[in-house]
Amino acid sequence: MTATDVAARPTGTPAGRPARTRGRGPGLVQKLLPLLPAVVLLLLFFAGPVIWSIYTAFTNEALSGVGAGATRFIGLGNFRRMFSDPAFVSSVVRTVVFVIGSAVIGQNCLGLLIALLLRGRSRAVQSTVALVVVGAWVMPEIVAAFCWYAYLNRSGSLNSWLGHVGFHQDWLYTAPMFGVILANVWRGTAFSMMVYSAALSDISPDVEEAASIDGASGFKRLWLVTLPMIRRAIVTNLMLITLQTLAVFTTIYVLTGGGPGTKSQTTPIYMYEQAFKFYNLGYGTAMALILLVVGALFSLVYLRFLNVDEK
């Protein structure tokens, strides 16, 4: 889980609270003083590396080979290499497949479905489902990955059950992308489910009752009334889970290590391999920069969306 789980209302003092501006308020320096520790930490350990990456991405820095002795500025070299590197290009394609398959389709739709099905159910049903689904989400990522490794393995539980119907196979070998997507859906669905449960609970029953009296069937009510009413939650959720899924490393690393061969090698895995296995730090950083830029774009869309709707 990343810390992207922030939403709505980024600013704004709660109404009815007098702002402490008039009279003998503290001076600007005194006002800013409490911000200092946080700002220093963030600049040194967060903004620093990001800015550093902009520099490193344009060098041939490496821990072995040519770039090891004398790091030098190579301009757009890393980026040119990246886009003519078939391994990088296909890693991007796999990342897109992973994000669309596990987040946009998997987590999003399954989360919405569970949230819809849970409406109006008894408390016992609601808490049982929540316990299990949220349980998969709170588990440390590496433990979740072990669970799925054991589950999908040739001699794992899924196969020992499917063996009875003659359908067993080595999932992580024959369909590695499918395997990692499934594992990530399992792990992340809880987030979408919770976002949608909260959104659905804000819809007044009257609205749907009215639609129902007008003769709208269950599906029509969902499509024409319910979904449009939670569209804001849908967009927010899609942005947040895309950001989370884009950066998934541990699940894939433990399940397949990007393999067999490079069949499930997404960009974070390829970046890790280039930077920490082959020690091409400059090249790895250039890839990190691309990931950061893509993440920043999604983050901006998300912020902009919040801003627009805030009024």
Added chain:
Amino acid sequence: MSTLAPARSAPPRAPRSLSVTSPRRSPARFFALLALAVVVIAFVAPMLWLIMGSLHRDAGLSVPFGAGWTLDNYSKVMNATTLWTPLRNSLILAGCSAILTVIASSLAAYPLSRYQMRFRRMFLYTIVFSTGLPLTAVMVPVYVMFAHFNITDSIWATVLFMSATSLPFGIWMMKNFMDGVPVTLEEAAWCDGAGWFQSLRRIVMPLMAPGVAVVTIFTFVVQWGDFFIPFILLLSPGKQPASVGIYTFFSQYGAVAYGQLAAFSVLYTIPIILLYGVLGKFLGGAFSFAGGLKG
């Protein structure tokens, strides 16, 4: 109004009468319950190995039914190198970064919540923006920076970095909790000549104790479960936390000792489950997690 209710709002109550699958129509109700049962089974299935495997003598990647139930797997991993040292390191890393995050973010939240400043809005937007950046991508430049200043394999540098990654979200949550504490309560203290720090420490923080607990637990849980940061920044096994220790165990003995791997995983997961239980109490049930996170 907001689809993303704040933590303090009441847990959502599902409308009783009308939904896509109205309880009044029994076939629809039946299929809804059936679908939910399938969901529960599908979600439980991958977890079974963890619990059963840890308790069975002959656990492989699947667990045989029948005799062989034992606690041996647990007693075998309970030694200093395998379990206790990594757990202690996890405790240091997650604990120290949680404390540091809470201190720095509550200090930072105070002016953001109490004063009107020109850069406030801008600052908050930047904070929310940076929570969206993919941490995985930051790790390569962070490693380059750590290597450059020769601070790789340092627990304290790692703690500082972990705190920095938790800070944006911490500040954001803390500011929202602090907005809930009425300013009028502080005014009396100001009249008596208390400065901002005393007012923060003696009035605001005690009143938002549940919020402080949420930020502490949340940061702790995230860092306890994190694998990638210590995997990159900490190199000697004596300094690595349980997330990395368990991975090392998996790659070294995984193939022969799945039962122990499962037992290790259970022991590593239990603190998180407990803390989430506590968090749930503060936030009012599993369903308001999202609300809590949405600030």
